[in-house]
Amino acid sequence: MSDYILEMNQISKEFTGVKALSNVNFKVERGEIHCLVGENGAGKSTLMKVLSGVYPYGNYAGDIVFNGEVQKFNKISDSVDIGIVIIYQELALFPDLSVYENIFVGNEIQRSGVLDWNQAIVKSKELLEKVNLKVNPETLIKDLGVGKQQLVEIAKALSKKVKLLILDEPTAALNEDDSENLLLLLRELKKQGITSIMISHKLKEVIAIADKVTVLRDGETICTLDASKGEVNEAVIIKNMVGREIEDIYPKRANKEIGQTILELVNWSAYDPKLGRHVAKDVNIHVKQGEIVGIAGLMGSGRTELAQSIFGNSKGYKLQGELFVEGKPCTFKHTSDAIKAGIAYVTEDRKGDGLFLLQDIKNNISVGNLKAIAANGIVNENEEIKIAEDYRESLGIKTPSIQQLVGNLSGGNQQKVSLGKWLFVGPKLLILDEPTRGIDVGAKFEIYTVMNELIDRGMSIIMISSELGEVLGMSDRVYVMAEGEIKGELSAVDANQEKIMQLATQ
Incomplete structure (x- = not known):
């Protein structure tokens, strides 16, 4: 007989004129890692907000049963008090406070009504050890990378004696090493008896970590797949997510007519006075009409900085070298100059900078x-x-x-x-920086289709991506960056993951 720590029965939730959830059933067994997947807008985050008390009892229909008891959460603290903690994609940390202050904020250790920060530091060290994070508890959050901040959030959850840990897109902004470390930690927490729910668009990670996978589509429960029965694989998950099979995630272009050179950089360098170093150095690249040029590399390799230096240099880098648009030398003192020349840049941070x-x-x-x-x-x-x-x-x-x-x-x-x-x-050249970060496989397919349509109309695209499959699946040529330099150029025919990673780690 199954031992469910959580049962969400017949959950329905409406917003103005829109039914976000319709009679959703979601059950999680004690001590398992359960992944929740679905296209954007499928209802995953809404369901978790119902569970965590963001949407209080009375704002939805259905029952939440936790540890065998029906729950009526009126606020987030009600769910936290019984051991349900959710960590959102946008981390809820105070950048100017220390690690230990963030871990115990709102949950401070007191003695005789006085805050005991010495004890907080001691306890923080114990919690940081549990999440395998070797940092001084007095370090400021703003001095940590995103991967380490994610671990601080989990330490914070552990301080609240978490029984059910919910992670919403926990690896969306992490590099491969940090992502792998996080998955290892979830397995370790499982051994300690902590149940986890993970929302993720990264199906390879879902397949690697999940005991069970529940698929939502259009606000309804489609199925729950059991890894122990061999039901969890990419083809099955995608088919249930989008309601159809996607034979080829990367749609092929019928026409590959390559025209004249649209953009060329010659010995292009960008020096960041704040960092005291070059973020791009002696870059030589070109982009022709009707092609998609991928730029691959590890986090911090200089890909985004290169794009920003091209698109009007909004960061105030000291630039050297030559930039040509359709063979004519150009100098962009502002982003408006780049736009007038026919260059557009879709930022990787659509919420912060793009919209x-x-x-x-x-x-x-x-x-x-x-x-x-x-x-x-x-x-x-x-x-x-x-x-x-x-x-x-x-x-x-x-x-x-x-x-x-x-x-x-x-x-x-x-x-x-x-x-x-x-x-x-109306650009001639579109720079796409992480164009599908944080979106599901169905929406990715739609973005890729739009890209191909734009190329067919004669536009050119530079695509910066951390997903090697995306780079290989969509690019006509690939430049690989490391430490601000171009380490190599590969044709679509010659490129593979091994060659890209070899160049990226030079």
């Missing part, structure tokens, strides 16, 4: 090129609506209205809005 989350889809798409729909300084609202509707249809943005706030969209749809914003500028 206005509190504004609607219409405003986000038009903001990059208001002059095109304005006369005498006044925006033509009818034209703005038409443009936004055109991009909603052509990019497949799933939304009831272009008046929808962008912050309420799924990650995949936010990325499509970000693409629409820059396509409205």
Whole structure:
């Protein structure tokens, strides 16, 4: 007989005019690692917010049963008090406080009504040891990398005597080493009797770690797969996530006509005065019309910095070398200069830098090129609506209205809005920095299809990606970076993961 630590029975949740969850059933056995997967907008995060008390009892239908008892959480602290802790993708840490202060914030150790920070430091050392993090508890959070910050969040959860640990996209911003360390830690916590739920789009990690996998689609439970029965594999998960089989995750282009050189960098270097070093050094690359050029490399290799130095140098790097657009030498003193020359840049941080989350889809798409729909300084609202509707249809943005706030969209749809914003500028060259980070396999396929359509229309794309499969599946050529330098160039025919990693670790 199964021993369930958690049962969520017939959970339904509605927002204004939208049913986010419809009679969802989700059961987790004690001591297992249970992965929750689904496309963006499938209802995963909403379900976990119901469980953690973000959406209080009475705001949803159905029952939450934890350790055999029906729960009625009115606030987050109610779920924490009985041992349910959720760690979100956007970490809830205070950057200017120390590790030990973050671990015990809101859960301070007191003696006779006085905060005992000495004891907090001692206990923090014990907790950090449990999560295999070797740092001084007095280190400030802002001085730690994202991977170590993630471990601090888990130590914080352990301080609250967690029984059920929920991790929402825990490896989305981590490199491969940090991701592997996190998965090893989850296995170790499992040995200690802690049950985990992990939401993830990275199916290889899901397959590697999960005892069971539950798939949600359109707010409904589709199935629960059992790894011990051999049911957990990529093809089965994808089919249940998207409702169809994706034979080829990377769609092929019918036409591969390569034209003239659009962009060329000659001995291009970018020096960061704040860091006191070059973030890009002696870079020589070129991009031709109608091709996708991948830039691969490990975290910190200089890929994003290179893109930013090309796109108007918003970071204030000291630049050297030559930049040519269609054979003409160019100097960009501002991002607007790069845009006028036909270059657009879709940032990797769509929430922080790419979009206005509190504004609607219409405003986000038009903001990059208001002059095109304005006369005498006044925006033509009818034209703005038409443009936004055109991009909603052509990019497949799933939304009831272009008046929808962008912050309420799924990650995949936010990325499509970000693409629409820059396509409205009418670029010749589109730089995509981590174009599918944090989005599901179905939305990835749609983004890849859009990329191919843009190439077929004669555009050029530079794609920066940490996913080697994506680089290999979509690129015509691949440049590999390490320590700010180009370590090699590979054709699509010659490139493979081993060769890329060999160059990336030089």
